[in-house]
Amino acid sequence: xxxxxxxxxxxxxxxxxxxxxxxxxxxxxxxxxxxxxxxxxxxxxxxxxxxxxxxxxxxxxxxxxxxxxxxxxxxxxxxxxxxxxxxxxxxxxxxxxxxxxxxxxxxxxxxxxxxxxxxxxxxxxxxxxxxxxxxxxxxxxxxxxxxxxxxxxxxxxxxxxxxxxxxxxxxxxxxxxxxxxxxxxxxxxxxxxxxxxxxxxxxxxxxxxxxxxxxxxxxxxxxxxxxxxxxxxxxxxxxxxxxxxxxxxxxxxxxxxxxxxxxxxxxxxxxxxxx
Amino acid sequence: xxxxxxxxxxxxxxxxxxxxxxxxxxxxxxxxxxxxxxxxxxxxxxxxxxxxxxxxxxxxxxxxxxxxxxxxxxxxxxxxxxxxxxxxxxxxxxxxxxxxxxxxxxxxxxxxxxxxxxxxxxxxxxxxxxxxxxxxxxxxxxxxxxxxxxxxxxxxxxxxxxxxxxxxxxxxxxxxxxxxxxxxxxxxxxxxxxxxxxxxxxxxxxxxxxxxxxxxxxxxxxxxxxxxxxxxxxxxxxxxxxxxxxxxxxxxxxxxxxxxxxxxxxxxxxxxxxx
Numbered sequence: 418x419x420x421x422x423x424x425x426x427x428x429x430x431x432x433x434x435x436x437x438x439x440x441x442x443x444x445x446x447x448x449x450x451x452x453x454x455x456x457x458x459x460x461x462x463x464x465x466x467x468x469x470x471x472x473x474x475x476x477x478x479x480x481x482x483x484x485x486x487x488x489x490x491x492x493x494x495x496x497x498x499x500x501x502x503x504x505x506x507x508x509x510x511x512x513x514x515x516x517x518x519x520x521x522x523x524x525x526x527x528x529x530x531x532x533x534x535x536x537x538x539x540x541x542x543x544x545x546x547x548x549x550x551x552x553x554x555x556x557x558x559x560x561x562x563x564x565x566x567x568x569x570x571x572x573x574x575x576x577x578x579x580x581x582x583x584x585x586x587x588x589x590x591x592x593x594x595x596x597x598x599x600x601x602x603x604x605x606x607x608x609x610x611x612x613x614x615x616x617x618x619x620x621x622x623x624x625x626x627x628x629x630x631x632x633x634x635x636x637x638x639x640x641x642x643x644x645x646x647x648x649x650x651x652x653x654x655x656x657x658x659x660x661x662x663x664x665x666x667x668x669x670x671x672x673x674x675x676x677x678x679x680x681x682x683x684x685x686x687x688x689x690x691x692x
Numbered sequence: 693x694x695x696x697x698x699x700x701x702x703x704x705x706x707x708x709x710x711x712x713x714x715x716x717x718x719x720x721x722x723x724x725x726x727x728x729x730x731x732x733x734x735x736x737x738x739x740x741x742x743x744x745x746x747x748x749x750x751x752x753x754x755x756x757x758x759x760x761x762x763x764x765x766x767x768x769x770x771x772x773x774x775x776x777x778x779x780x781x782x783x784x785x786x787x788x789x790x791x792x793x794x795x796x797x798x799x800x801x802x803x804x805x806x807x808x809x810x811x812x813x814x815x816x817x818x819x820x821x822x823x824x825x826x827x828x829x830x831x832x833x834x835x836x837x838x839x840x841x842x843x844x845x846x847x848x849x850x851x852x853x854x855x856x857x858x859x860x861x862x863x864x865x866x867x868x869x870x871x872x873x874x875x876x877x878x879x880x881x882x883x884x885x886x887x888x889x890x891x892x893x894x895x896x897x898x899x900x901x902x903x904x905x906x907x908x909x910x911x912x913x914x915x916x917x918x919x920x921x922x923x924x925x926x927x928x929x930x931x932x933x934x935x936x937x938x939x940x941x942x943x944x945x946x947x948x949x950x951x952x953x954x955x956x957x958x959x960x961x962x963x964x965x966x967x
Contacts, residue, residue: 432713432734438706459707480958613916639914639922639958641888646921647914670958678956681949683755683914684942 418445418454418469425456425464427471429614429644435471437464443538448530450582455538461642463538465507467531467577471642478509478542481608483668484638484679485573485650486513489606491665491676492634492658497570501598503558503586505575506531511553512545514571522551523567527582529555559585562594570600574607579618587621592629592653599655605630606652612637613645616689623690626653634658635690636679638670649686693720693729693744700731700739702746704889704919710746712739718813723805725857730813736917738813740782742806742852746917753784753817756883758943759913759954760848760925761788764881766940766951767909767933772845776873778833778861780850781806786828787820789846797826798842802857804830834860837869845875849882854893862896867904867928874929880905881927887912888920891964898965901928909933910965911954913945924961 418425426436441457454466462475473481490497499521502510506526514522524546526532532553535543546553554561558574572595576583585591586607595605605626610618619635627633630653640648652658665673682690693700701711716732729741737750748756765772774796777785781801789797799821801807807828810818821828829836833849847870851858860866861882870880880901885893894910902908905928915923927933940948957965 426711430735433736434711436701436709436711438708460705461708613914637914639888639912639920641920641922645914645916647916667959669960672959672962674956674962675958678953681953681956683945683950684947685944687947687949 418452418466425454425458425466427466427469427644435642437461444534446530446534448528450528451577453530453534455534464642465535465539468581470578472577473507473509473539474642475539477640477642479668480638480640480670481648482509482513483671485575485606485608486510486517487668487671488636488650488676488679489571489604489652490517491661492652493570493604494602494656497603499569500571500573501525501569503561503572503574503576504583505573507535507539508543508545510573510575511548511551512542515545515548515550519571520550523569524551524553525556525558525561526553527555527557559591562591562598565598568598568600570603572599572603572605574605576608578610578615579621587618587625589625589628592625596629602654602656604652604654604658606650609635609649609651611643611645611647612649612686612689613647615644619649619651620689620692622651626651629653631655632658634680635682635686637682637686638679693727693741700729700733700741702741702744702919710917710919712736719809721805721809723803725803726852728805728809730809739917740810740814743856745853747852748782748784748814749917750814752915752917754943755913755915755945756923757784757788758946760850760881760883761785761792762943762946763911763925763951763954764846764879764927765792766936767927768845768879769877769931772878774844775846775848776800776844778847778849778851779858780848782810782814783818783820785848785850786823786826787817790820790823790825794846795825799826799828800831800833800836801828802830802832834866837866837873840873843873843875845878847874847878847880849880851883853885853890854896862893862900864900864903867900871904877929877931879927879929879933881925884910884924884926886919886922887924887961887964888922890919894924894926895964895967897926901926904928906930907933909955910957910961912957912961913954
């Protein structure tokens with residue numbers, strides 16, 4: 418990616434962009450699946466972009482990684498032991514799951530280059546792949562879901578947006594396969610885009626999930642480097658999901674207040690989901 | 693303000709900016725207090741900037757205006773009848789208050805030019821100033837608080853950030869004056885900046901408010917065109933403030949879920965407030 422006067426810009430549309438001043442362009446590589454860029458930014462530390470879209474920065478990755486792991490974790494009747502991650506090639510989700518006491522994590526990433534890049538530039542995150550509890554496999558998550566017979570307590574879909582290789586991860590077929598891989602009482606959670614800029618992605622994830630599972634809950638978090646700063650996640654299960662009444666371990670973003678508040682959706686989000 | 697290739701950029705820091713593509717620059721004027729710009733943007737309709745900072749856009753003003761009015765309204769034991777607005781020269785807050793049934797609104801704006809610009813470019817908002825219930829006065833809000841003996845049920849501080857003319861509105865002296873102007877059971881609410889980029893503004897507003905009032909509550913909302921997309925408000929009273937148990941009128945953002953969820957602060961915000 419070519420920078421204009423040392424600014425990296427993510428285009429939210431043809432008419433809107435967020436720009437980070439960059440001290441160093443560390444990497445720009447085209448893989449079989451996507452373009453990967455790594456920048457050193459002044460305000461957010463190192464930044465990983467895929468196809469021009471910010472995936473994570475050192476300074477605010479904690480919000481996304483806590484919210485996609487701790488939030489479903491504290492909605493389960495008993496602590497999950499075995500988890501599956503689809504995507505997550507940076508290692509951030511796997512690291513959170515290990516920290517939370519998961520015994521076994523299978524991480525299916527389609528693009529080996531994402532893993533290699535993160536090992537080099539985001540070692541604090543990718544370090545989780547050295548854990549004996551994490552089984553990292555480079556393969557297509559959609560195919561894995563169809564071929565494997567393994568079952569999991571918690572399935573986390575940590576994907577890019579529904580353009581490019583991740584599109585299938587937002588569809589009903591995928592959720593049908595997920596259902597076959599989930600233990601009783603288990604939960605599947607997926608990032609489902611910006612309700613403000615990507616209402617279709619949210620609606621697609623939510624409709625796909627609830628056409629297959631008995632219960633689906635949309636929750637949100639504030640992520641400053643994602644489009645609009647407001648992000649959604651969709652969590653589904655055949656069991657009822659209630660916030661834990663037990664003691665909560667706080668992260669830097671997640672805490673017992675967020676556990677209560679994140680499912681309280683603004684009216685325009687409710688309208689998207691009900692349309 | 694000079695545009696670069698028809699993009700208006702708000703600098704969040706030396707190293708970060710959000711940029712809107714502009715179809716027309718409608719106005720750029722330097723007043724006694726500040727610079728006012730009006731742009732027609734492709735994605736957000738007309739946009740009002742003061743000193744280079746987005747104050748409102750046609751597309752997302754509803755979030756800020758609903759949250760600074762409806763949220764405190766539904767924390768009052770009985771419906772407020774008389775309100776005071778400090779700032780609010782666009783008319784958006786006054787309009788919401790009239791819609792909510794307030795009988796009398798005094799609106800103190802320091803800069804007459806803000807009002808004139810908004811009458812011309814944001815008539816849907818500034819139309820509220822034609823209501824016989826709204827008494828618009830062009831004067832310094834800080835001086836008004838000291839000189840007036842009038843009392844109010846609800847005081848709304850709809851100011852710019854604490855650099856420039858609004859600085860005094862974040863201090864303890866101002867809150868002491870506010871306390872003398874508030875009826876028993878009344879509430880004062882102020883915008884208190886982005887917790888992520890402006891933790892000092894939030895801390896200053898919160899500390900000033902709670903050094904004077906018995907109860908202060910910080911709540912947040914998602915506003916896509918404000919820095920980081922995540923905004924705080926600080927609401928104070930000498931009476932306990934509890935969310936209404938009665939039926940709630942929803943706006944486009946505010947609803948009974950937001951009434952419950954907006955006070956559930958992420959851990960990093962709690963840390964700012966407790967430091």
